[in-house]
Amino acid sequence: MSKERSTRLDTLENQLDTLEKKRFADFSLQNQNAMRVYKLISLVAFIAAWQLLDLVNGHFNFYNPLLFPSPLDIATRAAALWSTGVLQNHIVASVSRVFIGTLIAFPLAVVLGIGIARSRLFEVVFEPVVELIRPIPPLAVLPLFILWFGIGELSKLMFIAFAAFYIILTNVMLSAVNIDVVLVRAARTLGINGWRFYREIVFPAISPDLFIGVRLGLSAGFVMIVAAEFIAADVGLGYMINYARAFFRVSDMFVGALTIGFIGFAVNMVLVRIERQIFSWRVIDER
């Protein structure tokens, strides 16, 4: 009897063992880690195919290689632009415009967002104007901003601020409206009033959504800055792309476009990481 039982236990352990091994040797599409590797492979394969296309075209010439450079051409140009420091200059110019512009929008968006959401007086005074301007695409006011603020840095900063403002504002407003009523009641019964209520209850309650707002504002900024630099700039990745077009340097255009895309992606990824860290108190709703 006991022997039979121990063999049964043995098989059970064997089964667990094989399952454990399977966990490491799981190459199926259900395994997240395996999926990551596969995705990387498909990206590499895509670039390799592109390079191969260029190689084939070298023999048969079915399209103009000047218009469609190979990955290697682009990488070579990127390295060249990097080594002279030109690329870095453009990156610093664009990135600092996006960050400073968003920073300008931040305090105004926070104060107005919380104010409109939590105070009837604020709502009645500011909401109509804010909603009147909201549907205007930022690009539509860019020429106006250039007339008002000149072709220097200020017009581009204000343009980014304008774009980021509405994104942060919307996030803050929605979040401040939806603060759990029970938390507000609890605060009131604990005697938390006035300025303390905003500092100790409202601000922390909305902070995760505020952070998301800033992240989305920055993302929009990276999209918008290129357009602004097309029109009025003498440095920046948008300027670089437009300038390269005038001189038919298609590889430079690719370098500029890929760089701005990569920076936007990287900034977003870093902020998502930070978000998970500092807002770990958030209850993730699993429903």
Added chain:
Amino acid sequence: MVFSRPKQPPVQILKSVSFNVGEGEFVCLLGPSGCGKSTLLNIAAGLLKPSAGTVSVDSKIVTGPGRDRGVVFQEYALFPWLTVRQNVILGAKSADGKFDGDKVDHFLIVTGMYDHRDKLPKELSGGMKQRAAIARTLANDPEIILMDEPFGALDPYTREALQDQLIELWSGSKKTILFVTHSVEEAAYLAGTVILLKAHPGELKATISNEVAWPRERASEDLIGIERTIRSVERT
């Protein structure tokens, strides 16, 4: 108490309800859903303004929330971004932002939350959350504690443990407690006075006093007698 609702006719939640609660008493508001017991508690807390009638504490009419009346909510209402201790500190803070750390620790100890003081609310079970919320309310040092079905969302074992803990805290501090519940058993076990309400609209039905001496024994003849009395009045 009449509620006006958007795009719907106003509805009367409470009709003639009048009662007194003495200092240091433990009073349960008992009634079916729709009898307005939570509304009544929210009016007492100053979170709702009655369309008619008044609530007064020490002959002072209630016009809004105040530190003299602490509230414990069924949903715990802990601030999720603060640890248990920080939540209690928020209760202990005076208007100028000062607080007594020893007092905070004292209330963490008496509610049994001291060992969990550095946890976030999301790491706590329902019972622990409510104990933390009670510690926070006590740290605010109210004269009256208003409790809105505080143990309604807890499993029966946790509920009984928290009931006993509450009685211990109450008999130690002699605070006045107004406790809303829809459980006859809970009201019979906890209350010195049970205020029975009936629904649609909420109206006072009866006041039943419960003289059974502490410590009370669950399911004892005495308490079952009280439960019977409550139920027989409920049916009339």
